[in-house]
Amino acid sequence: SQQGEEDPQALSIQEGENATMNCSYKTSINNLQWYRQNSGRGLVHLILIRSNEREKHSGRLRVTLDTSKKSSSLLITASRAADTASYFCATESQGGSEKLVFGKGTKLTVNP
Amino acid sequence: GAGVSQSPRYKVAKRGQDVALRCDPISGHVSLFWYQQALGQGPEFLTYFQNEAQLDKSGLPSDRFFAERPEGSVSTLKIQRTQQEDSAVYLCASSVLGVTEAFFGQGTRLTVV
Numbered sequence A: 001s002q003q004g005e006e007d008p009q010a011l012s013i014q015e016g017e018n019a020t021m022n023c024s025y026k027t028s029i030n031n032l033q034w035y036r037q038n039s040g041r042g043l044v045h046l047i048l049i050r051s052n053e054r055e056k057h058s059g060r061l062r063v064t065l066d067t068s069k070k071s072s073s074l075l076i077t078a079s080r081a082a083d084t085a086s087y088f089c090a091t092e093s094q095g096g097s098e099k100l101v102f103g104k105g106t107k108l109t110v111n112p
Numbered sequence B: 001g002a003g004v005s006q007s008p009r010y011k012v013a014k015r016g017q018d019v020a021l022r023c024d025p026i027s028g029h030v031s032l033f034w035y036q037q038a039l040g041q042g043p044e045f046l047t048y049f050q051n052e053a054q055l056d057k058s059g060l061p062s063d064r065f066f067a068e069r070p071e072g073s074v075s076t077l078k079i080q081r082t083q084q085e086d087s088a089v090y091l092c093a094s095s096v097l098g099v100t101e102a103f104f105g106q107g108t109r110l111t112v113v
Helices: none
Strands: A005-007 A011-012 A020-024 A028-035 A042-050 A055-058 A063-064 A072-078 A085-095 A099-100 A106-111 B005-007 B012-013 B020-024 B031-037 B042-051 B053-054 B065-068 B075-079 B089-093 B108-112
Touching: A005 A085, A011 A020, A020 A106, A028 A063, A028 A072, A042 A055, A042 A063, A042 A072, A055 A106, A072 A085, A072 B053, B005 B089, B012 B020, B020 B089, B031 B075, B042 B065, B042 B075, B075 B089
Parallel strands: A011 A106, B012 B108
Antiparallel strands: A005 A020, A020 A072, A028 A042, A028 A085, A055 A063, A063 A072, A085 A099, A085 A106, B005 B020, B020 B075, B031 B042, B031 B089, B042 B053, B065 B075, B089 B108
16 A cells, blocks of 8 residues: 555646645655656656655755654755646665655646 | 557556556666656555565555566556556666666556446
């Protein structure tokens, strides 16, 4: 079964606006990763944040992690039409299990 | 190759037919993962290999699903006696070691009719 939920399930914004997606999870984790998936394509790794980190930046991406609330957020600033995709968070649980557990994803549409 | 390659990209199978899905990981990657992604859902873990050893197959939904990686490189996911609920995109991923920054293939979209 899937680890948790992304919120919102779908988000539609105008080019240039910021997009914020949230992710909640259930178990203690080693790290949390965000992936992007364009329609009909594979997943592309965006950013990883470790359990002892609270915030991380990569280009126009900003990720936060709150382990006390078991939640993370992904902020995409100055969005572009090319950012249109589904975004998934994935967690690596503690305990040595070598697998990522994905949420259900947020479908982002950036209108030109 | 430059990335993870999966074949075929699309497969239509009649119910009851056996199918085999192939994954060519990035050269030198030790870890290989298979995931199943139903329409509108996130990927769900099926199985994990480290070299040729299948270390975790806890996500395989039934004994109709079988995966192998005999030489520690190419992997095959086999589904016997396919059923309609097997319709999904099957994603393969590889990494240098472990789940940190796994690289995904384009997937195989399986439709069982």
